[in-house]
Amino acid sequence: MNVTNDISRVRALRWENPQITWGFVPTMGYLHEGHLSLVRRAREENERVAVSIFVNPTQFGPGEDLSQYPRALERDMELLRAAHADLVFTPNDADMYPPGFQTYVSVGDVAKTLEGASRPSHFQGVATVVTKLFNIVQPTRAYFGQKDAQQVAVLRQMVADLNFNLEFIVCPTVRELDGLAMSSRNKYLSPEERQAATVLYRALTAAESAWRAGEKRGETLRAIMTATVAHEKLARLDYASVADPMTMIELEHISAQALFSLAVFVGKTRLIDNFLVDS
Numbered sequence: 454m455n456v457t458n459d460i461s462r463v464r465a466l467r468w469e470n471p472q473i474t475w476g477f478v479p480t481m482g483y484l485h486e487g488h489l490s491l492v493r494r495a496r497e498e499n500e501r502v503a504v505s506i507f508v509n510p511t512q513f514g515p516g517e518d519l520s521q522y523p524r525a526l527e528r529d530m531e532l533l534r535a536a537h538a539d540l541v542f543t544p545n546d547a548d549m550y551p552p553g554f555q556t557y558v559s560v561g562d563v564a565k566t567l568e569g570a571s572r573p574s575h576f577q578g579v580a581t582v583v584t585k586l587f588n589i590v591q592p593t594r595a596y597f598g599q600k601d602a603q604q605v606a607v608l609r610q611m612v613a614d615l616n617f618n619l620e621f622i623v624c625p626t627v628r629e630l631d632g633l634a635m636s637s638r639n640k641y642l643s644p645e646e647r648q649a650a651t652v653l654y655r656a657l658t659a660a661e662s663a664w665r666a667g668e669k670r671g672e673t674l675r676a677i678m679t680a681t682v683a684h685e686k687l688a689r690l691d692y693a694s695v696a697d698p699m700t701m702i703e704l705e706h707i708s709a710q711a712l713f714s715l716a717v718f719v720g721k722t723r724l725i726d727n728f729l730v731d732s
């Protein structure tokens with residue numbers, strides 16, 4: 454496994470043999486089974502697998518958890534070696550944003566609601582770093598988790614709009630046994646908060662059950678999620694949404710696909726989760 458922060462070394466490895474297919478998994482590290490599921494999928498579908506580990510400062514807003522974001526580089530390397538990654542790109546801030554850096558990817562309406570409303574410059578930062586990573590690695594296929602559903606929508610739009618020459622692949626959310634979506638941020642939770650954090654899954658499950666039973670009104674489904682979160686005393690709702698999964702526009706009535714999503718503060722930790730439903 455090659456580990457490097459050197460962009461020209463990544464390019465050299467990538468283009469050693471142009472025929473070879475490369476799968477790419479961008480991450481912020483502190484890896485868990487969610488990340489590893491993407492690496493395994495990339496492993497199955499490509500001759501080479503590249504993973505990046507970079508806690509991208511431009512996607513964190515002021516007052517967010519950039520400085521506390523968990524890191525465990527040695528452990529991550531062990532996990533990636535075991536998963537048979539071929540290349541791990543571990544740039545530092547100055548490699549990605551050298552002095553004088555001034556060009557950003559501007560994202561559109563799909564990035565304005567939900568996460569974009571709560572975290573105003575987040576998706577511009579995500580789109581910018583993912584563009585840079587795509588240009589550095591030039592993968593055949595890139596792998597992202599459904600866990601970050603709006604990120605998927607924003608990047609899918611970006612890949613189409615800016616003609617990236619790659620296949621954009623979305624993988625299912627990996628969960629703990631009690632339903633909590635795996636996340637590096639789960640580490641912040643105290644034991645009591647960890648219990649309370651299952652409220653996201655419970656709220657989504659309640660809304661999904663109602664939808665299965667025939668409830669198709671967005672407002673009612675949002676109210677079901679809101680009420681479930683309100684019952685959990687360590688939790689505070691940021692948003693509960695029933696939206697079109699491509700545009701992220703709220704739905705009055707579900708006719709086909711819908712994305713049920715929510716963001717909840719559990720103590721000081723902000724968690725997100727979603728279910729994608731399709732009739």
Ligand code: AMP
Nearest residue numbers: 480481482487597598600601626627635
């Ligand atoms: P992050 O390190 O949080 O930036 O995540 C890197 C990639 O892993 C993103 O595409 C995430 O959507 C994906 N990911 C994070 N958590 C999960 C999970 N529980 N299941 C599946 N994919 C995930």
